[in-house]
Amino acid sequence: MTPTVSATVDTGALRHNLGVVRQRAPRSRVMAVIKANAYGHGLVAVARALDSADAFAVARVDEGLTLRQAGVLTRTILLEGVFDADQLAAAAAAGFELVVHTAEQIDLLRAAPAGTTFNIWLKLDTGMNRLGFKPAAFRAALAALSDLPAVQSPVNLFTHLSSADGTDPSTTVDQLALFSTVTASLPGERSIANSAGLLGFEDSQADWVRPGLLLYGASPFAATVGADYGLRPAMTLHSHIIAVKDIEPGERVGYGGLWTAARPTRLAIAAVGYGDGYPRSVAPGSPVLINGQRVPLAGRVSMDMIGIDVTDLPAPRLGDPVILWGDGLPVEEVALWAQTIPYELLCGISQRVAVTIR
Ligand SMILES: Cc1ncc(COP(=O)(O)O)c(C=O)c1O
Known part of the structure; x- marks a missing residue:
């Protein structure tokens, strides 16, 4: 007997769950959300297990750098973007893609050293009131970004759902409608859905889904468990x-x-x-x-x-x-x-x- 508490992480379950995500969102690519040490499961180990994901999403630069130091070279998106020139340089060297959600981040990109370029995900705040440009400011932010030599074209379009796990769909329906209106006819790929959006709102699946919890085998809805969707606990x-x-x-x-x-x-x-x-x-x-x-x-x-x-x-x-x-x-x-x-x-x-x- 060992008195140590241990967490066993089942990489077969992780891969199985990614398969379930692909079945549920067959037209979307998968940005696997592995921030916060892959929800406690181990950042690098999960990245290796999910090496068939189309991209990874982490919150912060350090998390992305940990992946690169471990030799994980898959496309990696920083969900909070970067906040100073050092982070921008580190992100450029590591080839990270950036979520841009404030005017200050556009200024940082304006001052980027010649020759650095980024794939950008411009974030629209459709009502969560956490990160992102308000609808009235979105097109101006996009125009400002699109002028910059450091920004690859086209800019991709991004939002986050606040209430897709709830019992009342109206907030999500409104968020999806707002995203669709504000981004109408714009080029660029789109990413909206977290786990709850992916399962509950097909319209939110778009070009890229961003599941976290589902990959770990759990349900985002209070009344159900992962097994109800064919998921296995990781x-x-x-x-x-x-x-x-x-x-x-x-x-x-x-x-x-x-x-x-x-x-x-x-x-x-x-x-x-x-x-x-x-x-x-x-x-x-x-x-x-x-x-x-x-x-x-x-x-x-x-x-x-x-x-x-x-x-x-x-x-x-x-x-x-x-x-x-x-x-x-x-x-x-x-x-x-x-x-x-x-x-x-x-x-x-x-x-x-x-x-x-x-
Ligand atoms: C911007 C963003 N996208 C996607 C996710 C993944 O969410 P979930 O684990 O509910 O799928 C998160 C997690 O909090 C997030 O912050």
Whole structure:
């Protein structure tokens, strides 16, 4: 037994999920979103597994440079673009493509050294009010960019959906209509869809889809899990039982004694906690998987440990593996118990979790 918490990343599942994305968006190319350490799965390992993606998208220059240093030469788009001349020079040397969303970034490109050129994705803010030019400023930004020797022609067109994972389609319908009006008759390729857009709004698929979560096997919609779309979880988070004890009815468990045994209870303690990225916010009752059986958490999550009510398991033993999410227990379900989203759980595994690629 090793007490180490480990995350196993299944590269076969990653590739399978990319195949599902291609089936769902057969006319689009795929910009695989691998920012934030590929949602916790390991940036370089995921890039290698998904080497058939048409391009990668990362948020920041450093993430792109990590890919290049590892020898990954696939087209790479910086979703936030660059913010100073040093970053611009690094991006040029690495051959990154840039999202441009502010006037300052156009100024940086204007001052680019002679001979540097970039493939640009000009971002329209269709209502998310995060990054991008407002519709009224978009055509002027495009004209300014198109004049610059550092900008390859044509400029590509980009927006992001704020609410495609929700139950009311109206915001997305409005965003798509606005994008279509503002970009009507412009040349350049178009990219709109994240995972939820790709699944829920065929019109959003355009020339390039930008899935993140789907590639990791999870659903962006609160009411469904990845398996509903034929996806396979790429990450399974495991630990082990490090103690088993019997407690009497009325005895309380964990910090604050928040959970009280209602019956003679066999309790297992597993070596995983919020120090590993397992969320402290999960409610008692939230499931973990031991020997293929779902069993409920008892008491609060500690930094390094959780308590589990294993009374209904035939023979729980020290060293038995415990699955926190992944194979057999969708991370989406744990996210609901934690009142968060699967993105946060996947990205949030800590540096002390050993990630194993297989
Ligand atoms: C601009 C942009 N495009 C695409 C994505 C991928 O989103 P998802 O993981 O929901 O597919 C993200 C992720 O946050 C993003 O910021």
